[in-house]
Amino acid sequence: MAQHDYVIANDTAANVRADINNALAAVASNNSGAAAPATIYANEWWYDTATDTLKIRAEANDAWISVALLNQTTDQAFPIVGGVTVTSTGTELNLVDGSVAGTIVNSKAVIYGAAGQVNATTLQIAGTNVTATAAELNYLDITTLGTSEASKAVTAAADGSIKVADAVTTDADNDGTFTTGTYTPTPLGGNMKRIVNGGAFTLAAPTLAGDYTLVIQITNNASAGAITLSGFDRTVGSAFTTTNGHDFFVFITKCNGFELANVVALQ
Numbered sequence: 354m355a356q357h358d359y360v361i362a363n364d365t366a367a368n369v370r371a372d373i374n375n376a377l378a379a380v381a382s383n384n385s386g387a388a389a390p391a392t393i394y395a396n397e398w399w400y401d402t403a404t405d406t407l408k409i410r411a412e413a414n415d416a417w418i419s420v421a422l423l424n425q426t427t428d429q430a431f432p433i434v435g436g437v438t439v440t441s442t443g444t445e446l447n448l449v450d451g452s453v454a455g456t457i458v459n460s461k462a463v464i465y466g467a468a469g470q471v472n473a474t475t476l477q478i479a480g481t482n483v484t485a486t487a488a489e490l491n492y493l494d495i496t497t498l499g500t501s502e503a504s505k506a507v508t509a510a511a512d513g514s515i516k517v518a519d520a521v522t523t524d525a526d527n528d529g530t531f532t533t534g535t536y537t538p539t540p541l542g543g544n545m546k547r548i549v550n551g552g553a554f555t556l557a558a559p560t561l562a563g564d565y566t567l568v569i570q571i572t573n574n575a576s577a578g579a580i581t582l583s584g585f586d587r588t589v590g591s592a593f594t595t596t597n598g599h600d601f602f603v604f605i606t607k608c609n610g611f612e613l614a615n616v617v618a619l620q
Contacts, residue, residue: 356385358390384397384399386401387402394410395410395413396409399417405423405425406420421433422438498511532552532553534555535557535583536548537557538559546567549572550580553578554581555580557584558584559612567604567606568604570600579594587611587612587613588614602616
């Protein structure tokens with residue numbers, strides 16, 4: 354450990370020689386010491402033995418810049434970046450060398466792309482490759498557990514229940530509020546329909562080929578009215594009058610060419 358002011362004073366030959374040797378010793382040891390050199394120069398090196406930190410004086414000669422931490426026990430150097438000591442090993446740092454943002458690279462660290470995406474060719478969970486496509490996995494992108502959605506997987510709620518939501522658009526199936534006229538349901542978009550009763554109307558049998566099952570949920574608003582079933586080969590309750598606040602379910606089944614309708618009231 355040696356430090357020097359790097360000023361060689363006039364003296365006897367022996368003393369000048371000793372002073373030069375001390376200056377060279379300071380250079381060779383990077384001005385090592387537990388405190389900063391008394392005379393400081395811009396861009397001067399100093400090894401701080403109190404903290405085992407290699408420092409260099411700023412160009413403006415107004416501060417010390419920490420460059421690296423030297424572990425004197427393991428004989429390892431750790432760079433200091435932005436005031437933070439990097440403790441990663443060279444092997445760990447090399448995991449980033451060759452990484453591509455947004456794309457998986459073999460044996461390299463994963464870096465998200467600008468949009469937060471990661472493009473992987475193989476996804477593995479607990480040692481098993483996931484073979485489902487992205488489109489298939491997106492079937493699970495649902496809004497509410499327990500409520501069915503068009504083109505999505507069916508899930509159960511916490512209590513194990515499943516609610517079949519209306520999958521029919523108003524324009525495509527005349528699904529909506531009925532105050533008069535005839536409503537003929539179709540299986541477009543699913544086999545569960547919902548209509549609102551605003552008055553008397555006729556529920557007609559569908560004219561569809563093949564066997565099928567439809568469920569019509571009739572929700573009542575303030576205007577009650579008589580609903581007549583028409584065109585069915587057999588009905589259980591050919592006509593019924595709705596009551597505000599009560600729902601009806603009409604179960605329609607076609608089997609072997611016969612169309613059947615059964616009405617169930619929810620009180």
